[in-house]
Amino acid sequence: MIPMTSPPPPPIPAFQITQPLCAVFRRHLKELGQKYTPERAMILDTLIELDDVFQADQILSTLQDSGYRVSKATIYRTIKLLQDAGIIQQVLVDAEQAHYVLAYGRQPRDLLVNADTGEITTIEIPELAALRDKVCAQHGVKAQGHRLIVYATNS
Amino acid sequence: MIPMTSPPPPPIPAFQITQPLCAVFRRHLKELGQKYTPERAMILDTLIELDDVFQADQILSTLQDSGYRVSKATIYRTIKLLQDAGIIQQVLVDAEQAHYVLAYGRQPRDLLVNADTGEITTIEIPELAALRDKVCAQHGVKAQGHRLIVYATNS
DNA sequence: GTCGGTGCAAATGCTTTGCATTGAT
DNA sequence: ATCAATGCAAAGCATTTGCACCGAC
Numbered sequence: 001m002i003p004m005t006s007p008p009p010p011p012i013p014a015f016q017i018t019q020p021l022c023a024v025f026r027r028h029l030k031e032l033g034q035k036y037t038p039e040r041a042m043i044l045d046t047l048i049e050l051d052d053v054f055q056a057d058q059i060l061s062t063l064q065d066s067g068y069r070v071s072k073a074t075i076y077r078t079i080k081l082l083q084d085a086g087i088i089q090q091v092l093v094d095a096e097q098a099h100y101v102l103a104y105g106r107q108p109r110d111l112l113v114n115a116d117t118g119e120i121t122t123i124e125i126p127e128l129a130a131l132r133d134k135v136c137a138q139h140g141v142k143a144q145g146h147r148l149i150v151y152a153t154n155s
Numbered sequence: 156m157i158p159m160t161s162p163p164p165p166p167i168p169a170f171q172i173t174q175p176l177c178a179v180f181r182r183h184l185k186e187l188g189q190k191y192t193p194e195r196a197m198i199l200d201t202l203i204e205l206d207d208v209f210q211a212d213q214i215l216s217t218l219q220d221s222g223y224r225v226s227k228a229t230i231y232r233t234i235k236l237l238q239d240a241g242i243i244q245q246v247l248v249d250a251e252q253a254h255y256v257l258a259y260g261r262q263p264r265d266l267l268v269n270a271d272t273g274e275i276t277t278i279e280i281p282e283l284a285a286l287r288d289k290v291c292a293q294h295g296v297k298a299q300g301h302r303l304i305v306y307a308t309n310s
Numbered sequence: 311g312t313c314g315g316t317g318c319a320a321a322t323g324c325t326t327t328g329c330a331t332t333g334a335t
Numbered sequence: 336a337t338c339a340a341t342g343c344a345a346a347g348c349a350t351t352t353g354c355a356c357c358g359a360c
Contacts, residue, residue: 034339035334037333037340039341040340056324071342072324072343073326073327073343074341077326077340093247095253096323097323097325098250098325112291112296114296127282132280136305139267140309140310141269142307143307144270144306144307145305146306147302147306148287148301149301150287150298150301151299151301152294152297153296153299155295188313188314189315192314211350212349224317225316226318227317228318228351228352229315231351232316251348252350253350
């Protein structure tokens with residue numbers, strides 16, 4: 001955690017955003033003529049702390065537990081902005097609710113879902129990108145990305 | 156297409172189910188003490204004809220176009236039964252609606268989504284299972300399956 | 311007559327949206 | 336003052352469920 005380079009608005013003294021992502025987000029907002037608000041800062045900070053994979057309602061309850069008050073609507077609107085900015089990516093792990101992962105500046109992150117515990121972690125299969133590109137070439141299209149979810153059980 | 160081995164109830168004369176899947180489904184239903192009804196037969200037959208990947212509402216509209224009348228509720232209930240029977244598997248391609256693929260007796264089927272056209276086809280990456288198993292072993296878990304979705308654009 | 315199956319309509323739960331209010335420049 | 340962001344409550348939409356009716360054995 002590195003202190004924010006420029007001060008956030010007063011109501012949220014404790015939040016400190018990981019610098020690169022914060023900068024990326026601010027730049028994206030500026031391009032759109034939109035503002036870097038306290039709510040948006042809180043949400044970005046929270047999802048950085050919720051490691052690997054998170055859901056919208058986890059952000060809500062994490063913030064509420066810390067005594068902050070943000071509406072669901074703002075969380076969903078901010079999630080959309082963060083996707084546009086390339087900071088997070090939606091991943092569909094189950095049909096109940098959308099999950100998201102931090103994506104900025106990273107390889108596509110593959111997921112390992114433990115069917116026994118429900119735990120979701122990220123894994124790396126470096127060979128996959130090349131395999132994927134080859135198959136796409138065979139089909140006459142260009143790979144833009146992929147999403148791999150591996151389902152596993154204990155031992 | 157092979158004629159059904161035992162006659163369906165009168166209202167649906169034209170439907171003929173691919174025999175192996177029909178047999179698997181009937182066996183599964185029998186195990187549960189449930190019945191192989193005309194509606195269930197129509198739904199299974201329809202999803203076999205909707206090749207590769209389908210959604211619940213495609214089954215509904217396909218049946219309606221053919222002049223058959225089935226309720227959404229029955230389609231969703233039957234889809235669940237077919238999943239239990241291992242005949243179809245849910246795949247999450249986008250956040251709007253669940254997609255399904257025929258799964259019985261097949262390798263896990265990987266998907267290629269054309270972002271330009273929305274077209275979804277199945278692909279094979281045979282090397283993937285081994286890679287996946289290796290990573291799971293490293294994490295101390297046993298792979299049960301996986302889902303790969305490759306997003307691509309034209310040329 | 312007992313069971314389960316179906317259709318309908320209502321309920322559910324995540325996500326989105328309309329609108330009045332608020333806040334920043 | 337203007338312009339956008341927020342919160343709330345209502346709307347949307349895919350999916351599920353409760354319930355009354357129907358049909359098969």
